Amino acid sequence: MSGEELKPWTVLDRRTLLDAGPFVRVHAETIETPDGQRVENYYQVEQGDFVQMFVEDTDGRVLMLRQYKHGPRRVTQTFPAGGIDPGEAPLAAAKRELLEETGYVAEEWTALGSYVVQANQRGCVCHLFQARNARKVAEPDSGDLEEMRLELLTRADLIAAAAEGDYALLPVIALLGAVLLPELRDNLARSAARPAP
Numbered sequence: 001m002s003g004e005e006l007k008p009w010t011v012l013d014r015r016t017l018l019d020a021g022p023f024v025r026v027h028a029e030t031i032e033t034p035d036g037q038r039v040e041n042y043y044q045v046e047q048g049d050f051v052q053m054f055v056e057d058t059d060g061r062v063l064m065l066r067q068y069k070h071g072p073r074r075v076t077q078t079f080p081a082g083g084i085d086p087g088e089a090p091l092a093a094a095k096r097e098l099l100e101e102t103g104y105v106a107e108e109w110t111a112l113g114s115y116v117v118q119a120n121q122r123g124c125v126c127h128l129f130q131a132r133n134a135r136k137v138a139e140p141d142s143g144d145l146e147e148m149r150l151e152l153l154t155r156a157d158l159i160a161a162a163a164e165g166d167y168a169l170l171p172v173i174a175l176l177g178a179v180l181l182p183e184l185r186d187n188l189a190r191s192a193a194r195p196a197p
Helices: 090-102 155-163 170-180 182-193
Strands: 010-020 024-032 038-047 050-057 062-069 074-078 081-083 108-118 122-136 148-153
Touching (some): 010 038, 050 170, 062 090, 062 155, 081 090, 090 108, 090 122, 108 182, 122 170, 148 155, 155 170, 170 182
Parallel strands (some): 038 122, 050 122
Antiparallel strands (some): 010 024, 050 062
């Protein structure tokens, strides 16, 4: 591998093929690679960005939701999560979604970074957070289509659920690993706290 710096592709043109905003938009881009190769119809899928949270209550139990998800077509365990409203900051969305979905609030929040979900088509950005010492202040009122049941689990329960195939969503596995590996979690938190270049 040479020591040359890798360069991004250049977008020469972009056409919107489907606009079902705010839920999904599909674009066809004409791109040019750094070596001059031109590619027509490089498809991009634009979906709403979202937050996902690893939240522990005052007893150290992790708040999990059991619910049906239509993408994998099955009931699965998930962390509290939800879409970011237009103009809303990710942390504000996380706090709002936590209250809506679980009835809990937390004061101790750590950002663990923001990640594109699909490598080449983009999809959306998932903003990960960890919260501690959550306490129940209300009944859940998510307004979602999905029915959900709150479950309070230990970290050992989370590992056992993974071994049993109870998680159907990749962001759940990613957040589980990010929090349960202390060195990774601490580095992600430091990275997320740095200003963007």
